[in-house]
Amino acid sequence: MGTVGENGGVPDTTTSPDPAPTGATTRSSTASAEWFERAHRVTPGGVNSPVRAFNAVGGTPRFMVSGRGAWLTDVDGHDYVDLICSWGPMLLGHAHPEVQAAVQDAVTRGTSYGTPSRSEVELAEEIVARTPVDQVRLVSSGTEATMSAIRLARGFTGRDVVVKFAGCYHGHVDSLLAEAGSGLATHAVAGTPGVPAASVEATLVLPYNDRAAVERVFAERGSEIACLVTEASPGNMGVVPPEPGFNQFLAETCARHGALFVSDEVMTGFRVSRQGQWGLDGAHEGWRPDLMTFGKVMGGGFPAAAFGGRADVMGMLSPQGPVYQAGTLSGNPIATTAGLTTLRLATDEVYAHVDAAATTLSTAVGEALDRAGVPHLVQHDGSMFSVFFAPRVDRVVDFAGASSQDTSVFRAFFHAMLDRGVYLPPSAFESWFLSAAHDDHALQHVIDALPAAAEAAAQACEGARP
Numbered sequence: 001m002g003t004v005g006e007n008g009g010v011p012d013t014t015t016s017p018d019p020a021p022t023g024a025t026t027r028s029s030t031a032s033a034e035w036f037e038r039a040h041r042v043t044p045g046g047v048n049s050p051v052r053a054f055n056a057v058g059g060t061p062r063f064m065v066s067g068r069g070a071w072l073t074d075v076d077g078h079d080y081v082d083l084i085c086s087w088g089p090m091l092l093g094h095a096h097p098e099v100q101a102a103v104q105d106a107v108t109r110g111t112s113y114g115t116p117s118r119s120e121v122e123l124a125e126e127i128v129a130r131t132p133v134d135q136v137r138l139v140s141s142g143t144e145a146t147m148s149a150i151r152l153a154r155g156f157t158g159r160d161v162v163v164k165f166a167g168c169y170h171g172h173v174d175s176l177l178a179e180a181g182s183g184l185a186t187h188a189v190a191g192t193p194g195v196p197a198a199s200v201e202a203t204l205v206l207p208y209n210d211r212a213a214v215e216r217v218f219a220e221r222g223s224e225i226a227c228l229v230t231e232a233s234p235g236n237m238g239v240v241p242p243e244p245g246f247n248q249f250l251a252e253t254c255a256r257h258g259a260l261f262v263s264d265e266v267m268t269g270f271r272v273s274r275q276g277q278w279g280l281d282g283a284h285e286g287w288r289p290d291l292m293t294f295g296k297v298m299g300g301g302f303p304a305a306a307f308g309g310r311a312d313v314m315g316m317l318s319p320q321g322p323v324y325q326a327g328t329l330s331g332n333p334i335a336t337t338a339g340l341t342t343l344r345l346a347t348d349e350v351y352a353h354v355d356a357a358a359t360t361l362s363t364a365v366g367e368a369l370d371r372a373g374v375p376h377l378v379q380h381d382g383s384m385f386s387v388f389f390a391p392r393v394d395r396v397v398d399f400a401g402a403s404s405q406d407t408s409v410f411r412a413f414f415h416a417m418l419d420r421g422v423y424l425p426p427s428a429f430e431s432w433f434l435s436a437a438h439d440d441h442a443l444q445h446v447i448d449a450l451p452a453a454a455e456a457a458a459q460a461c462e463g464a465r466p
């Protein structure tokens with residue numbers, strides 16, 4: 001098992017930073033390197049969330065000093081087109097003037113009251129209006145949202161067992177930091193030291209998109225299963241969409257066995273459509289999850305997240321019901337103002353723009369790699385897409401497929417893009433993210449960088465050949 005990224009329970013095999021491949025165009029990163037050195041002295045690995053550290057690609061992460069629209073600027077003064085978007089949240093781009101103004105206005109009235117306030121109600125109303133949940137509880141991170149949803153599912157059903165899929169990441173919750181061992185419905189093995197065996201004892205891990213495995217585990221253990229939790233469309237092992245009808249099948253299977261279906265939309269929620277992934281499947285197919293989790297976009301770049309669902313299930317939550325859950329900064333007025341303003345600005349036009357930008361860019365990436373003769377797959381879920389340098393499969397449907405890729409090819413591609421001012425997620429197991437601010441100029445900048453990066457990838461492929 002490798003490290004668990006901030007955005008993926010996926011192993012990246014490199015465990016220590018080593019030098020980036022050198023190239024004639026390498027921009028200086030002296031100031032970033034100095035800050036990284038300072039950071040290392042006071043913070044493990046120099047970062048506050050692992051995948052930022054470049055362990056999977058080598059080299060020095062860039063320390064950013066500002067973001068505007070589609071662009072980031074680092075401490076050495078270089079500009080980058082940002083294809084991370086803070087790992088999803090920045091749907092409108094950086095420093096959106098209306099979000100900034102709303103936040104600045106909110107700050108003048110104080111930053112936290114520890115009492116109810118209006119913006120948290122308005123944000124909850126916006127979430128309830130867009131999604132199939134009856135009620136939500138606001139929290140501060142996606143991890144907190146999934147942790148609380150699991151507790152609520154266990155409290156509601158009076159059962160302990162949780163079913164999850166290999167390659168799906170739900171934050172760093174003990175019971176969900178589990179990878180599958182070999183075989184199908186295996187007992188989970190903790191994905192990291194520090195998680196007691198007891199915490200994952202009640203977690204069962206299945207291969208994604210595998211209906212037979214789901215049927216088997218429910219046939220054997222159905223009456224013990226509190227919930228099945230899944231990413232609504234996995235983006236944390238690269239983008240691996242559900243097969244058509246798979247989420248509906250999961251919802252129906254759970255219902256048949258009295259288990260709750262927990263759909264984790266922390267990444268996809270309010271990003272792949274107004275209504276998230278549910279807007280692309282459940283809304284048309286006529287089913288809804290029992291519980292859902294949200295984060296990222298709904299915080300507008302601040303720490304805000306939520307879980308919600310059926311009124312009878314949510315009614316079990318304290319202070320209305322017996323299942324305890326709380327948070328000093330939950331529903332924080334600044335975070336909820338940023339989230340609310342972001343969602344109000346996330347119109348159909350925004351989603352249409354982000355979808356079109358994703359199509360333009362993913363097509364260009366595919367063409368550049370084809371031209372350079374680099375075996376690859378581009379997979380989509382709405383505007384989220386990722387590139388698998390996986391020559392041995394023609395479609396990635398699960399974690400085993402995602403893991404078959406050649407990460408050294410990604411690494412060469414990544415650094416060639418970085419040298420040309422494009423900041424990709426520094427791991428081959430992540431979605432690329434776009435925003436409404438990715439205009440023609442920003443997209444063209446990325447497209448212009450592609451031929452050289454594809455060439456670098458081609459050379460890495462050759463290097464990998466015996």
Ligand SMILES: *Cc1c(COP(=O)(O)O)cnc(C)c1O
Pocket residue numbers: 006007140141142143144146169170171172231236264265266267268295296305
């Ligand atoms: C990012 C993410 C989380 C965790 O959210 P944090 O705010 O990082 O704790 C949970 N689930 C999914 C699907 C995510 O992408």
